[in-house]
Amino acid sequence: MAATGILAQPEAFTGLRAVHLRHDLAAIADLIEICFTASLDAVGRSAIHEMRALSRTGPLLWVLARLGQGIPGMYGYVWVERGRLVGNVTVTPTGYGGGWIIANVAVLPEYRRRGIARRLMQAALAFVEERGAFAVLQVDADNEAALDLYAGLGFRVQRTFTRWRRPAYLRPPLLPQTMPNVRPLARTEADQLYALATSVRPDSRGGLGWLRPVTPAALRPARWAALRYALSGQRVETWVVPGEDGQLDAALRVEQRIGGLTRLFDLLVAPHRASELESPLLNFALRRLIAREHSALTDHPADDLAAGAALRENLFRPERVLAHMFRPAPAGDGQRPVSPGGGSVR
Numbered sequence: 001m002a003a004t005g006i007l008a009q010p011e012a013f014t015g016l017r018a019v020h021l022r023h024d025l026a027a028i029a030d031l032i033e034i035c036f037t038a039s040l041d042a043v044g045r046s047a048i049h050e051m052r053a054l055s056r057t058g059p060l061l062w063v064l065a066r067l068g069q070g071i072p073g074m075y076g077y078v079w080v081e082r083g084r085l086v087g088n089v090t091v092t093p094t095g096y097g098g099g100w101i102i103a104n105v106a107v108l109p110e111y112r113r114r115g116i117a118r119r120l121m122q123a124a125l126a127f128v129e130e131r132g133a134f135a136v137l138q139v140d141a142d143n144e145a146a147l148d149l150y151a152g153l154g155f156r157v158q159r160t161f162t163r164w165r166r167p168a169y170l171r172p173p174l175l176p177q178t179m180p181n182v183r184p185l186a187r188t189e190a191d192q193l194y195a196l197a198t199s200v201r202p203d204s205r206g207g208l209g210w211l212r213p214v215t216p217a218a219l220r221p222a223r224w225a226a227l228r229y230a231l232s233g234q235r236v237e238t239w240v241v242p243g244e245d246g247q248l249d250a251a252l253r254v255e256q257r258i259g260g261l262t263r264l265f266d267l268l269v270a271p272h273r274a275s276e277l278e279s280p281l282l283n284f285a286l287r288r289l290i291a292r293e294h295s296a297l298t299d300h301p302a303d304d305l306a307a308g309a310a311l312r313e314n315l316f317r318p319e320r321v322l323a324h325m326f327r328p329a330p331a332g333d334g335q336r337p338v339s340p341g342g343g344s345v346r
């Protein structure tokens with residue numbers, strides 16, 4: 001892999017500075033590729049590809065910079081050693097609650113353990129604190145170095161999620177002996193679904209998952225589902241198991257795309273039916289796949305052992321475990337720290 005961007009820093013500057021979009025994009029793409037080789041998935045690889053492509057569109061970047069417009073995900077800081085970009089942190093809005101995501105924290109291997117990541121993180125957190133906001137990030141649960149770094153800066157693990165995958169070539173699941181009454185969520189049941197989600201996955205414990213707080217909008221049944229399917233090939237269905245008094249005992253959302261991956265979201269089971277409904281509900285959803293050769297993916301709280309057992313039973317395999325970390329907004333004492341360089345893209 002060519003590290004052209006990293007080697008082509010002309011200045012002889014050493015230290016921390018805000019990201020300069022026009023100069024830094026290719027170097028950051030190289031840095032991320034080097035530091036995350038083991039964990040980059042297809043999405044990560046295509047993001048790097050897009051960053052490199054964008055770095056070659058000089059005039060567009062110049063216009064964005066002049067307009068004071070950032071590219072989503074490209075606020076942040078870099079560490080430079082004699083003109084060479086060796087470290088990065090990216091700060092990007094959460095899209096809810098006015099918070100900020102800290103991402104792409106990386107330092108080239110030969111420059112590690114010199115305090116560079118800590119300095120980058122301190123600058124990013126000053127940027128966030130200036131805005132009186134909270135910060136979130138996700139990190140591989142076995143990345144001791146990063147967990148240590150973040151814990152030392154006031155982040156706490158909110159919840160850990162396992163990514164489960166069911167490969168396409170596996171046989172379809174066998175029908176369980178007892179199948180509960182599974183039916184589609186009615187549009188009038190949005191409140192009941194919201195009540196189930198807030199009791200099973202409260203926001204204080206990570207909500208529905210990464211960047212998915214429990215909101216009525218996140219759970220609302222899809223409108224015009226048949227039309228959407230006809231136009232885009234995307235089918236979104238929510239299946240529920242009704243309980244007593246009009247409540248819901250379990251729910252599962254399934255998103256399928258023709259010829260693509262099936263994603264399962266929000267496997268929610270009321271505590272009094274835990275270990276009973278997870279497996280039949282998963283089984284039901286898998287049987288409905290557009291084509292049986294679809295592979296399926298889901299992220300689920302790692303501490304939900306009943307769901308873990310049900311996922312294994314339905315031939316899902318754990319792929320990755322990610323800790324979601326949270327750092328609260330500063331207390332409103334009016335003493336907001338000033339961030340060096342402002343953190344905006346220039």
Ligand SMILES: CC(C)(COP(=O)(O)OP(=O)(O)OC[C@H]1O[C@@H](n2cnc3c(N)ncnc32)[C@H](O)[C@@H]1OP(=O)(O)O)[C@@H](O)C(=O)NCCC(=O)NCCS
Pocket residue numbers: 035036105106107108111112113114115116117118119138139140143144145146148149150152
């Ligand atoms: C994680 C990473 C960014 C740390 O960069 P760094 O510049 O070496 O970190 P620092 O020197 O600033 O260390 C700050 C603190 O982090 C922790 N830390 C960093 N490296 C560590 C290691 N190898 N083992 C244990 N703790 C470590 C320590 O608490 C350290 O404080 P200390 O030096 O007082 O003990 C770097 O190892 C890296 O780029 N790794 C690959 C990419 C990655 O995993 N990024 C995080 C993704 S969420």
